[in-house]
Amino acid sequence: MxxxxxxxxxxxxxxxxxxxxxxxxxxxxxxxxxxxxxxxxxxxxxxxxxxxxxxxxxxxxxxxxxxxxxxxxxxxxxxxxxxxxxxxxxxxxxxxPLCSEGWNHYGLSCYYFSSDKKPWIASKKECEDKEAHLVVINSEEEMKFLRGFANKQTFWIGLTDADGTWKWVDGTPYDITPKFWGNTQPDDWKGHGLGGGEDCATLSDGYDWNDLQCSSKIKYICEKKMTF
CATH class of the missing domain: 1.20.5 (Single alpha-helices involved in coiled-coils or other helix-helix interfaces)
Structure with missing residues (x-):
């Protein structure tokens, strides 16, 4: 051990x-x-x-x-x-002649104020058939011109938010143009009974903008550049 x-x-x-x-x-x-x-x-x-x-x-x-x-x-x-x-x-x-007969001149554009009433889509096509487009408002001065000719009537203009975002028909960015919406507008009101909301803009009573149901039938304003 x-x-x-x-x-x-x-x-x-x-x-x-x-x-x-x-x-x-x-x-x-x-x-x-x-x-x-x-x-x-x-x-x-x-x-x-x-x-x-x-x-x-x-x-x-x-x-x-x-x-x-x-x-x-x-x-x-x-x-x-x-x-x-x-x-x-x-x-x-x-x-x-700055513009064709039936058209009104302002700046470098010609404007057509319709007497017939159509839905927004049909109005858009009518303007395109005239080699024009629904009016696009780029300035306060242009708005004043349109008010003078509208004479307190309501017209379609080239502005829609059918896809969820307000856009001008000619591609002009909505964000850079002045806005002339009426009080509380646009409100996308759904109580008109026509289905859906209000996705198309108008020059309402010849003064400011309002959104309206696109299938409503009202007059329209076309715009096109002057030709030389």
């Missing part, structure tokens, strides 16, 4: 404890290093994320700037074209 003396045990126990403490110390150091690595990685990811966000924002700003410049160039081109047309009209003299 092996003999274990007290002196040998007293040597082994401190050695075991020393080894244990070294292991704990090494593990602690490794944990601290791992934590520092995680912190560094998170910091790098955050910096990369902020940089990416900044680049995306810059791209959006560049895109918006390019679109703004493009829209401005188109506006300038249209203004130049309009000025050339005005000069051409002046050169032709005061007797030059």
């Amino acid at each position: 092996q003999d274990y003396s007290l002196s040998s045990l007293s040597v082994e126990i401190p050695a075991a404890r020393s080894t244990k403490y070294r292991v704990i110390l090494i593990l602690g150091v490794l944990l601290i290093l791992a934590f520092l690595v995680v912190v560094i990685l998170v910091s790098l990811l955050f910096i990369d994320y902020k940089s990416t966000q900044k680049e995306i924002l810059q791209m959006k700003n560049d895109s918006a700037l390019k679109k703004g410049i493009s829209d401005l160039q188109k506006s300038v081109a249209n203004m130049t074209d309009d000025l050339n047309k005005i000069k051409l009209i002046k050169n032709k003299g005061p007797s030059y």
Whole structure:
């Protein structure tokens, strides 16, 4: 039988404890290093994320700037074209017919105020058959002109939200044109008994806009550019 003396045990126990403490110390150091690595990685990811966000924002700003410049160039081109047309009209003299018979002149457009009454879709087609479109209102001055000729009557105009968003028939962005809605309008009223809401716009009583059920039969206004 092996003999274990007290002196040998007293040597082994401190050695075991020393080894244990070294292991704990090494593990602690490794944990601290791992934590520092995680912190560094998170910091790098955050910096990369902020940089990416900044680049995306810059791209959006560049895109918006390019679109703004493009829209401005188109506006300038249209203004130049309009000025050339005005000069051409002046050169032709005061007797030059600006619009066809039955049409009224304002600016560089001709307007037809119908005497017959039709639903909005049929009115739209009538204008297209005349190589025109339902009137698109681009300014307060044009609105004043239409009020003068409407004589307190109600007419269809070229504005509809049949797909859920108000749009002009010629593609003019609705957001950039002035609005002349009457008080509480548009209200998409469904109590008319005709089914659905009100998805087509009118020049109501010759003054402001109102939304109406598109199958209602009323007069309409066509618009087309003058030809030279």
